Amino acid sequence: MNQPTETPLAVPVAVYRERRERVLAAMRAAGGGVAVVPTAPEVLRNRDTDYPYRHDSYFYYLSGFTEPQAFVVLDADAGAGEPASILFCRTKNAEREIWEGFHFGPEAAREAFGFDAAFPIDNLDTEMPRLLANAPALHYGFGRSIELDEQVRRWLDAVRAQSRSGVVPPTSLVDITPTLDDMRLFKDAHEHAVMRRAAQISAEAHRRAMAVCRPGMREHELEAELLYTFRRRGAQAPAYGSIVAAGANACVLHYPAGNAALRDGELVLIDAACELDGYAADITRTFPANGRFSPAQRELYDIVHAAQQAAIDATRAGVPFEAPHDAAVRVLAQGLLDTGIIARERYSSADDVVAERAYTRFYMHRTGHWIGMDVHDCGDYRERGAARDANGALPWRTLRAAMTLTIEPGLYVRAAEDVPERYWDIGIRIEDDAIVTELGCELITRDVPVLADEIEALMRNA
Known part of the structure; x- marks a missing residue:
């Protein structure tokens, strides 16, 4: 179905940045670690037509970003000059925008939504083992998605594979949902x-x-x-x-x-x-x-x-x-x-x-x-x-x-x-x-x- 190209709406960047900072502060108070919050997947309605897309509420609460195939990652242990709030999203694709309309792409999304850094979603499986290496804890909504649980397992396996180099995976999993629930209330x-x-x-x-x-x-x-x-x-x-x-x-x-x-x-x-x-x-x-x-x-x-x-x-x-x-x-x-x-x-x-x-x-x-x-x-x-x-x-x-x-x-x-x-x-x-x-x-x-x-x-x- 053809759609006209739309320009992005004004985003209250400070609102979302402050929410991410609150989550990071709560994570630091609990001992640090890395948090992962995905948006909702696209869902096939029939044959080659999807249901109208609706973002995940937790993800949107922290980002204001409405495009599919995206993750918010928060690193409570990031050092000086390192990104603590990261967005993974689709890259700009002129041909895809002919069919689907405007997409931010990582660089424009980083600036528009106030993230410290943004990467292509295709880099997620490469970047996450690096971010999780030696992190004390992984914060995410475990048990809510079989696909995400499997993805996390692959990231942790990739970290464990570096054990001979002295790299260790997170030693605890923390459900991030109660923290976000109390904030959203x-x-x-x-x-x-x-x-x-x-x-x-x-x-x-x-x-x-x-x-x-x-x-x-x-x-x-x-x-x-x-x-x-x-x-x-x-x-x-x-x-x-x-x-x-x-x-x-x-x-x-x-x-x-x-x-x-x-x-x-x-x-x-x-x-x-x-x-x-x-x-x-x-x-x-x-x-x-x-x-x-x-x-x-x-x-x-x-x-x-x-x-x-x-x-x-x-x-x-x-x-x-x-x-x-x-x-x-x-x-x-x-x-x-x-x-x-x-x-x-x-x-x-x-x-x-x-x-x-x-x-x-x-x-x-x-x-x-x-x-x-x-x-x-x-x-x-x-x-x-x-x-x-x-x-x-x-x-x-x-x-x-x-x-x-x-x-x-x-x-x-x-x-x-x-x-x-x-x-x-x-x-x-x-x-x-x-x-x-x-x-x-x-x-x-x-x-x-x-x-x-x-x-x-x-x-x-x-």
Whole structure:
């Protein structure tokens, strides 16, 4: 497929250089060594056509470089005048650029992305044994890729082959992933700015879907409106497979947009957002296909909205990650009792519903997850290395300022004899993205309405 030649975008070089320096400092504190972080491989879709390429998030976090066939190598033991941060990438190839567009090549990439040195990717197997010779440790994400593990083995064998010359291989392997996870968990100002823009684009797409929605449309038609807005506003791709679920399909948590018709009197659940410059948004809204909530739909919607507001109020620096979930669950449990979806004959209070986890039949996921470069971003949810409780569980991680997470309670009521019929096959989820602050959180996805009255007004005035 022919592609036009593109010029490279401006790169915030200092951002990536500072991240590499932080990793090098952590490696030195742990005794030194060499770190290796590859980007993602290209993947064949069928015959001679690849899937659209997407870089590895860890690699991009340290480099800002989006081309395939590339490695970041960090040498914590580099001496004065020796390169500590090295990029391996494809060489310039005029003929290849006719087909694929612009490629930096090592020299231009070194300058554009602030590396100390850059080499052709074809030199990797020659340079790595030299860099690993006498290094105390090798830092990489072992076990994540069979191909990389095999490549590392060949490098170490090449170093071992020099043993008679007094050269020794690294004596320890260190998983670099936890160090990078902890760094990525706290977003800097550059990341927050990109995420806010991704959220704005995604919110505009949701508003467009609400505005054009009419009974008789198909789920995939609404999906097309979302994808159109993502690309029109400059996002590179959806952040994940868009969920557009009409009627009972909304009770399927990861339902992909299909061919089902939007029927008068039913709800539509859309969970969709874009990826912009390597960062994801994640928004869910639920709205009536005809623009008007029925009394039963409005009743459940207001319960979910109240649960989300309780979770938002509980989201701030200094509280456990679980605090927003606990707050949402208490509201949902009370709502399930008040509506009769959970019978009071069995549970006398919301505390009983929570204690016996009876709500999980209608709310089976957690209220949030980390978000960033990956829509389900990296980072531990529990405190690694902390003392375990009486049940053997680690304590939940404490929220800190600059962390980013979703807040997304829901209710999913399938048709069942023990559930009031007016609530059958109603699935509702409301999801926003939040930046944790010292005193609360900043919601960055509220450019799309969330109150039921506001949703109806948007659809009525479209």
